[in-house]
């Protein structure tokens with residue numbers, strides 16, 4: 001199921017192609033959040049800045065780490081990873097919507113910096 005279908009059901013028109021990489025690639029949830037060149041760079045940069053290493057199979061590893069966060073590290077590392085994962089997904093979705101509905105875009109590095117601030121804020125208050 002594509003987001004295009006969901007938006008059309010609600011009366012919104014959005015491009016069927018991925019707005020993040022601006023290719024002819026159809027936007028699916030897997031492409032948007034994991035396989036898109038823009039989001040792949042975003043995840044690699046974010047994880048690197050957090051002192052981690054991007055897994056070979058990001059999607060499967062991310063989901064496994066979310067379900068079993070202790071494999072990433074101790075309690076604090078698990079909490080950071082879960083927060084980073086949620087903040088990263090939220091940032092990608094927000095950036096995607098800004099591009100479609102407000103014609104505003106950020107670079108991957110700008111988005112990572114913004115996400116790092118979200119992570120710090122969420123860790124402090126959650």
Ligand SMILES: [Zn+2]
Nearest residue numbers: 018020021036
């Ligand atoms: Zn893309």
